[in-house]
Amino acid sequence: MNIPEDAVLLRIFIGESDRWQHQPLYEALVVAARQAHLAGATVLRGPMGFGKSSRIHTAKLLQLSTDLPLVIEMVDSGEKINAFLPTLDRMIGGGLVTLEKVKVLKYRSNNDP
Secondary structure (H helix, E strand, O other): OOOOOEEEEEEEEEEOOOEEOOEEHHHHHHHHHHHOOOOEEEEEEOOEEOOOOOOOEEOOHHHOOOOOEEEEEEEEOHHHHHHHHHHHHHHOOOOEEEEEEEEOOOOOOOOOO
């Protein structure tokens, strides 16, 4: 799979407890991205954060949260990311979604020459 040098980064900010059809939303989003043949997706778990509600979510022992912040990043061409947005819109209830233009410097596996 080739990804153009000029690409788009889709960044999705959700909570760890968010669900889609009885499964974690972050898992459903990564599976949907894979089915859409996007170049890649990564889920990042944050130790602390807050969103629109201004409620702080933290991993500190005294304030143990079961809803830590998650960021899902997906990268591909603008056309493929834009084609994925309706799927994303159907799946996400609350959260923040951003897009930004990026330059891809390298995209290959360890097995590529």
